[in-house]
Amino acid sequence: MIDKCYLKLSPETPFEPIFNLLSNLKIFSDIYVFADDPLELSPQIFKLAQGIRDFLSQYSFCRIYLHLVHPFRPDLNPFYTQLTEFTSAFNIEGYNHQCTPRFIIFPVLTHIPNEQEMLPFLNFLEDQFMPPSLIVDASHDASVPQMIERLFYLSDPDPIVSLGQHELLLDLTEMEYPDERLTSPCMVQAVIDERGYVYPCFRAYQTKTGGVKLTEGYIEDKLFPPTEMCAECKYRTLISAGPALEKRVQGEIHFELGLSYFDQAAIEAALKHFNQALALVSEEDKSEVYFYLALCKANLGEYQNAIELLQRANIWNYNAYFYLGICHFNLGNYKRAKDALIKALEFELPFEDKISIVLYLASAYKEIGEYSKAISLLKNLVLFSPEIKEIYNLMGTCYYKTHQYQDAIACFEKAIGLDPNSAIDYANLCLSFKAIGNKEKAILYCQKALQIDPTLSFARTAWEELNS
Amino acid sequence: MDRANLPLLLDLLEEKWHEVSMHQGKHGKVLLFEVNPYSPPMTPISLGYLAAFLKKHGFETKIVTISEYGEHSLNSLSRLIKEFDPQLVGFSTYQRNILYVLGLASFIKSLNSEIKIALGGPQITFMPSQALKEMPMIDYLCRSEGELTLLTIAQAIAGGHPFDSLKGVTFNYQGEIVETEPLVGLEDLDEYPSPHLMGLFDYTQVEEVIMLSSRGCPYNCIFCYTPQAFNHKIRFHSIERVIEEIKWVLKKGKNRFWFADPNFSFKAERVHQILDEIIRHELKVNMWLETRVDLINEAMMKKMKRAGVHTIAYGLESASEHVLKIIKKRVSLDQLRNAIKLAQKYEIEVELFSLFGLPGERFVDAVKTLEFVKKQGVKIQGNSNAQQMQLYFGTPLTRNYARYGIKPLPDKRPAYISIGDRYETDTMTREEIEKIKALWRQNSLDRGKRVVS
Numbered sequence: 001m002i003d004k005c006y007l008k009l010s011p012e013t014p015f016e017p018i019f020n021l022l023s024n025l026k027i028f029s030d031i032y033v034f035a036d037d038p039l040e041l042s043p044q045i046f047k048l049a050q051g052i053r054d055f056l057s058q059y060s061f062c063r064i065y066l067h068l069v070h071p072f073r074p075d076l077n078p079f080y081t082q083l084t085e086f087t088s089a090f091n092i093e094g095y096n097h098q099c100t101p102r103f104i105i106f107p108v109l110t111h112i113p114n115e116q117e118m119l120p121f122l123n124f125l126e127d128q129f130m131p132p133s134l135i136v137d138a139s140h141d142a143s144v145p146q147m148i149e150r151l152f153y154l155s156d157p158d159p160i161v162s163l164g165q166h167e168l169l170l171d172l173t174e175m176e177y178p179d180e181r182l183t184s185p186c187m188v189q190a191v192i193d194e195r196g197y198v199y200p201c202f203r204a205y206q207t208k209t210g211g212v213k214l215t216e217g218y219i220e221d222k223l224f225p226p227t228e229m230c231a232e233c234k235y236r237t238l239i240s241a242g243p244a245l246e247k248r249v250q251g252e253i254h255f256e257l258g259l260s261y262f263d264q265a266a267i268e269a270a271l272k273h274f275n276q277a278l279a280l281v282s283e284e285d286k287s288e289v290y291f292y293l294a295l296c297k298a299n300l301g302e303y304q305n306a307i308e309l310l311q312r313a314n315i316w317n318y319n320a321y322f323y324l325g326i327c328h329f330n331l332g333n334y335k336r337a338k339d340a341l342i343k344a345l346e347f348e349l350p351f352e353d354k355i356s357i358v359l360y361l362a363s364a365y366k367e368i369g370e371y372s373k374a375i376s377l378l379k380n381l382v383l384f385s386p387e388i389k390e391i392y393n394l395m396g397t398c399y400y401k402t403h404q405y406q407d408a409i410a411c412f413e414k415a416i417g418l419d420p421n422s423a424i425d426y427a428n429l430c431l432s433f434k435a436i437g438n439k440e441k442a443i444l445y446c447q448k449a450l451q452i453d454p455t456l457s458f459a460r461t462a463w464e465e466l467n468s
Numbered sequence: 469m470d471r472a473n474l475p476l477l478l479d480l481l482e483e484k485w486h487e488v489s490m491h492q493g494k495h496g497k498v499l500l501f502e503v504n505p506y507s508p509p510m511t512p513i514s515l516g517y518l519a520a521f522l523k524k525h526g527f528e529t530k531i532v533t534i535s536e537y538g539e540h541s542l543n544s545l546s547r548l549i550k551e552f553d554p555q556l557v558g559f560s561t562y563q564r565n566i567l568y569v570l571g572l573a574s575f576i577k578s579l580n581s582e583i584k585i586a587l588g589g590p591q592i593t594f595m596p597s598q599a600l601k602e603m604p605m606i607d608y609l610c611r612s613e614g615e616l617t618l619l620t621i622a623q624a625i626a627g628g629h630p631f632d633s634l635k636g637v638t639f640n641y642q643g644e645i646v647e648t649e650p651l652v653g654l655e656d657l658d659e660y661p662s663p664h665l666m667g668l669f670d671y672t673q674v675e676e677v678i679m680l681s682s683r684g685c686p687y688n689c690i691f692c693y694t695p696q697a698f699n700h701k702i703r704f705h706s707i708e709r710v711i712e713e714i715k716w717v718l719k720k721g722k723n724r725f726w727f728a729d730p731n732f733s734f735k736a737e738r739v740h741q742i743l744d745e746i747i748r749h750e751l752k753v754n755m756w757l758e759t760r761v762d763l764i765n766e767a768m769m770k771k772m773k774r775a776g777v778h779t780i781a782y783g784l785e786s787a788s789e790h791v792l793k794i795i796k797k798r799v800s801l802d803q804l805r806n807a808i809k810l811a812q813k814y815e816i817e818v819e820l821f822s823l824f825g826l827p828g829e830r831f832v833d834a835v836k837t838l839e840f841v842k843k844q845g846v847k848i849q850g851n852s853n854a855q856q857m858q859l860y861f862g863t864p865l866t867r868n869y870a871r872y873g874i875k876p877l878p879d880k881r882p883a884y885i886s887i888g889d890r891y892e893t894d895t896m897t898r899e900e901i902e903k904i905k906a907l908w909r910q911n912s913l914d915r916g917k918r919v920v921s
Contacts, residue, residue: 027534
C-alpha cells in the first residue's frame with residue numbers, strides 16, 4: 001500500500017501507470033504535484049485531475065487531496081477556474097453532509113514575490129478556489145498574508161524533499177518519545193521524478209536509490225524503502241527542526257536509535273547513539289543508558305568495561321545479572337560468574353532466557369569443579385528442552401569428569417543424534433570409550449571426529465595414543 | 469524510559485490466545501466496518517459488542533477500522549475481503565459517513581454479489597424504509613438492538629434462508645420492502661460479552677479507550693436520537709464488569725478512558741461505588757465523562773477528582789432559558805453555572821456541548837450562548853466548539869419540524885439522508901446561522917488555521 005504520492009510533472013509523464021497506482025494508494029490520501037510552469041503543463045494537470053475525478057466517482061469511499069505545487073504567476077486565474085470543473089461535483093456530493101469534499105485541490109506556491117504583487121491572485125484563490133499554502137525559506141520574513149492556509153518550510157532546494165520532510169516532521173512531532181515508530185520503516189510512498197522513475201520515499205528519491213521505471217507494469221511489489229536509512233533519516237529530519245527540540249527529547253531519540261541498532265546487532269552504531277544519549281538525557285534516565293552501554297560493551301568483548309557500566313547503571317534485573325555473569329565467566333572469574341547467574345535465576349523470567357542462564361551457570365560449575373551441581377541443573381533443563389545439543393555436551397563432559405563414563409557416552413550419543421556433524425562430540429565419545437577400555441569404538445569415533453574436523457587437536461592426541 | 473525488561477512470555481501467549489480464539493467461527497464469518505473518515509482511529513466500541521456477541525454464538529468475526537488515516541488501499545481491501553470471505557458484512561452508519569458506507573458496500577458487492585450487507589447505527593434505526601429502494605447494494609437495515617438483530621441475520625444466512633425468521637430488520641425482498649417485528653434488548657447489559665475482556669480491540673493505535681458502562685437515556689431533549697432509540701430507558705453494566713474492564717485495559721498499557729455513557733452519573737449511588745472501587749484498587753486512570761448538570765453534587769465531584777476524572781462534559785445546548793424550555797432540556801442556567809463552578813473548584817476541566825440553530829432561537833440568543841461559555845472560563849476548543857443542531861431521523865424535532873419552525877432548504881436529497889443542518893428557522897435565517905458559525909470559529913482556540921514548521 002502506498003501512503004502518499006509525489007509527482008514531478010513533465011510533458012512526458014505517462015498517465016496510465018499513474019492511474020493504475022491509485023488502486024494501491026491509501027483510500028484517503030494526498031498527491032503532491034510539482035509543476036515548474038502550471039500553464040505550460042496545464043494539459044497534463046487537467047488530465048491528472050480528470051483521472052482522479054473518474055476514480056473517485058467510481059469509488060465513492062475514496063478521498064484524494066491534490067496539492068498543486070508551482071511558482072507564483074499573476075495570470076493563473078483562468079487556469080484555476082477551469083480546475084474547479086473537476087472538483088465542483090464533489091462539493092455538493094451526498095447533500096453536503098460530509099465534513100469535507102472527497103476531492104480538493106490545494107494550491108501551494110513557491111517563489112513568492114512581494115505581497116502587493118501577489119495579493120490579487122491570493123484574493124482570487126480565497127474567493128473562488130481554495131486559500132493557498134506557501135513554501136518559504138529561512139530568509140522569508142514573518143509577514144504572511146492572512147489568507148495563507150499553510151506554510152511549508154523550504155528545508156531543501158528541491159521542493160519534493162522539503163514537502164517530504166515536512167510531512168515526516170509532522171508525523172514525528174506527534175510522537176511522545178520514546179516511540180518505536182521512530183526506528184521502524186516509513187510506509188511506502190511513490191515519489192515520481194520527471195523521467196518517470198518511482199522511488200519508495202523522498203530519501204530514496206534524494207539519493208536515487210531503489211528507483212523503478214513507472215512504465216514497468218505493476219510496481220507496488222518493486223518499491224522497497226531503504227529501511228537501513230529510515231532511522232537515520234527520521235533522526236536527521238527531527239534534528240533539522242533545530243533548537244525547538246528539547247535536549248531531553250533529543251537524548252530519548254538517541255536512546256531509541258541505540259535500541260534499534262542493538263536489536264539489529266549493529267553494536268557499534270548502537271554504542272554511538274547510547275553515548276550521545278548519555279550526554280543529553282536527565283540524570284534519572286542515565287541508569288538505563290549505562291545499562292545498554294554495558295550490554296554493548298559485553299557484546300564487543302570488553303568485559304571489564306561492561307562490568308563497570310553495569311555497576312554504574314545499578315539496575316539489577318535478571319538481564320543485568322546474566323550479563324554480569326557472562327562477563328565474569330569470560331574473564332575467568334567463575335565463582336563470581338556463578339554468584340551472578342544464581343541471582344539471575346532468582347527472578348521470574350522467560351523460559352528461553354532461563355535456558356541460556358542455566359547453561360552458563362552449569363558451565364561455571366564445571367569450570368570450578370562442581371560437576372554434580374552442573375549435572376543436577378542440566379538434568380532439570382533437559383526435561384524441558386530435550387532438543388538442545390549443548391546441554392548433552394556439557395552434561396556428558398561433567399559425567400566424564402566424574403568418571404561416570406556410561407552416562408557420558410549416553411549424553412554424547414544424544415548430542416550426535418541432534419547434530420551428526422559435531423566433531424567435538426564424536427571426539428568426546430572416543431575419549432569416553434577409551435576410558436572404559438573399548439578401544440575399537442574409541443578408534444571408530446576418533447576417526448569420525450577427524451573426518452569432520454582434522455584440526456581438532458585433542459582428537460589428534462587421542463588418535464596418536466590409541467595407535468601407539 | 470523503561471525498556472530494561474523484555475516483554476514477558478506470558479503476555480505474548482495471552483495475545484496469541486486471543487488471536488486464535490477470534491477464529492473459532494463454526495457458523496460463518498461476519499466482517500464489520502467502522503468508517504470514520506474525519507477522525508483519528510477510535511476504539512470501535514459498538515462493533516466490538518456486536519463482534520463479541522456473534523463470536524459467543526459461534527461466528528467468526530473481524531472488525532475493520534477505517535479512520536481519517538485511510539488504513540487501506542483499494543487493492544488491500546479487495547484482498548482482505550476475498551481472503552476473509554465473509555457471508556455477511558455490517559456497517560456502523562451515521563449521517564456523516566453514509567456516502568462512504570454505500571460506496572464500500574457497492575465495492576464489496578462488486579467483488580462478490582453473494583455477500584449480504586447490513587447497515588446499523590444511528591442513521592438506520594429510524595431511516596424511512598423506502599430509502600432501501602435507493603440503496604440497491606444494501607440487504608438489511610437493522611432497527612433494533614445491534615447484537616440481537618445482527619445475530620438473527622447471521623443465523624438466517626447460516627441456515628441458508630437469509631430472509632426467513634428475521635426480527636428487528638427491514639429488508640428489500642424482490643422489490644418489496646418488508647418490515648419485521650422489533651426485538652427488545654437484553655435488560656442486564658452484562659449478558660452481552662465484553663469486547664474488552666474478549667481481547668477484541670487493538671489499543672496500540674488509540675490514545676483513549678472508549679468504555680460503555682450504560683446505554684440509553686430517559687430524558688426528552690427533542691433534538692436527540694438516544695432517548696428515542698432506547699425507549700427512554702437506561703440500562704447498566706454491573707460495577708464488577710466496569711472495574712474488570714478498566715483493569716484489563718490498564719494491563720494493556722492504556723490509562724486514558726472515555727466513558728461514552730450519555731449520563732454517566734444517572735444513578736448517584738452506582739457512580740459512587742464505581743469511583744470507590746477505582747480508588748480502593750488504586751487504579752491509575754484518567755477519565756473523560758459526560759453527564760447532566762442536575763446529576764452532580766459536591767461529594768461526587770470531589771470523589772471524581774480523586775478517582776482520576778480529568779474532564780467532565782455537560783450538555784449546555786443554549787444559554788437562553790426560553791430555548792432550553794422549547795427543546796425540553798429541563799435544566800436551568802443556574803444549575804449549569806453551579807455545575808461548572810463545582811468542576812472548576814476541583815480542577816476538573818469542563819467541556820460544554822452547545823448548539824445553534826435551535827428552534828425558537830434568535831441570533832441574539834445564539835450570541836448569548838457563546839458569551840455564556842466564554843464567561844464561565846470554558847476553553848472554546850474540541851468538544852466545546854458549538855455545532856449547528858442536526859435534524860436526524862427519528863427525533864421528535866425531525867418528526868414535527870414544521871411545528872418547531874424548522875424550514876428545510878429546498879435541496880434535493882436522497883431518502884437515506886435526513887435534513888441534517890440544511891435548514892433555517894422561523895427565528896434565524898441561513899445567513900444568521902452562517903454568521904454565528906463564523907463567530908464561534910473566530911473565538912475557537914483550535915481552528916488550526918496555519919501550520920508552520
